[in-house]
Every structure is written in structure tokens, then in C-alpha cells.
Amino acid sequence: MTRRILVTGSRDWTNEAIMRSALGDAWLRAGQSDDAILVHGAARGADSLAARLWEEGGFRTEAYPARWNQYGKAAGFIRNKLMVDLGADECIAFPLGISRGTRSCMTLARAAGIPVYDYEPN
Template identity: 45%
Template sequence: MKRKTLPSTPTRGSVRARPRGRSTAHRVLICGSRTYKNAAAIAEVVHGLPTGTVVIHGAARGADSLADLYARQNGLETEVYPADWDKYGKGAGPVRNKQMLDEGRPTEV
């Protein structure tokens, strides 16, 4: 299993390009409340994903951490977009959410 943690914002001169040859067919963003506890629902969704799917999440408690757990158990690659609370303060969550959509480019949410 391959876990790719991305910085919350690119540094000057950095590029977040996908490696050549990497499929963009299945890129699933799984997100939700930090208090979300229905592990069975997340497990069911992740277990149903085809091999080669990339699971994108925001590294928060709840739905995100469950998505990470079940993705790793299924040998799926993850892309993690943690919020930068120091830089954005209370606005870090929405900034991170936009990054997951814009930079993660999910095919399903």
C-alpha cells in the first residue's frame, strides 16, 4: 500500500503532477464529519472499490480516518490533504476541502 501525504499548500517552485502512466480512472474523495462513527458504512464503500483506486481524504478524525484505515487494509493508495491550521486558522478546513477537490481531482465524491 502506498500512502502519499501532500503538504497543505505547495511550496514555491513545487509541482504536484501525477506520475506518468498513473491512471486517473478511479479517484474517490471520502470526507465527512469529525464525529462520524459509522465504520461499517465506510468499510462497505471502500471494500467495494476496484483495485487501483486512489482514496483521497483530509486526515481529520471521523470519516477521513476511517477511509484511510479501510483503504490501507484493501491495499489502496491514499492521497492525504491535512488542513494547515497554523497558516489558515479557523478557515483551514474549507481551504483543505477546496484543495482536495482542485488538486486531488476526484472522479467520485
């Protein structure tokens, strides 16, 4: 059974050490499955870093870029809701400060019953 790991995070996220640790934890929770898929929003920062590291490990990703031209300011929320609605076994989150989009995605995931692992630094 393919495990789906949803990632959400700040566009300003650069901490590769925390990201590597979080992805490793997620992979362990996925039973070290070679077919675990990382679902992300294709944004700079946390999404791009997570996707790059996951793919370097030989794993698959699914990208859902926001359609800013089509939906304007609502595009990020619409994209996040789509990723949650498609289903995930867990959500790993990398917020920094306000991170409105990240926190909104975390809220949507929790409301959908998806466990959220928050890696915000102290």
C-alpha cells in the same frame, strides 16, 4: 487510468459498517481497480477511518491535512477546496447533523461536476 475517490465526513463518524459498504461501492464503481486512490483530509472520524480501511485493503491514499496554524478557521475550507480542485472521479460523503465542513466539501464537489454519494444515516 487511476481513479480518484474523495472522501469527506464528520469528525464524529464511527460507523465502520457503513464506511466499509461505501468504500466497497466506490471500489466497484472504480472498476475494481488496484490503483484507485482515496483522497482525504486527514481529520479524525470519517477521514481517518476511511483511510485506515482503504490502506488495510492494500490501496493507496493521499492525505491533505488542514493547515490550521497557517490559515486559522479558514484552513478546513481551503483544504477541501484544494482536494476538489485537484480532481476526483467521485466523492463519498459521511455527514452527521450539521457537519459544516463536510457539507461544504460536498457542495464544492457538486459545483466541480464530481458525483457525490451521501451516506448520511437516516
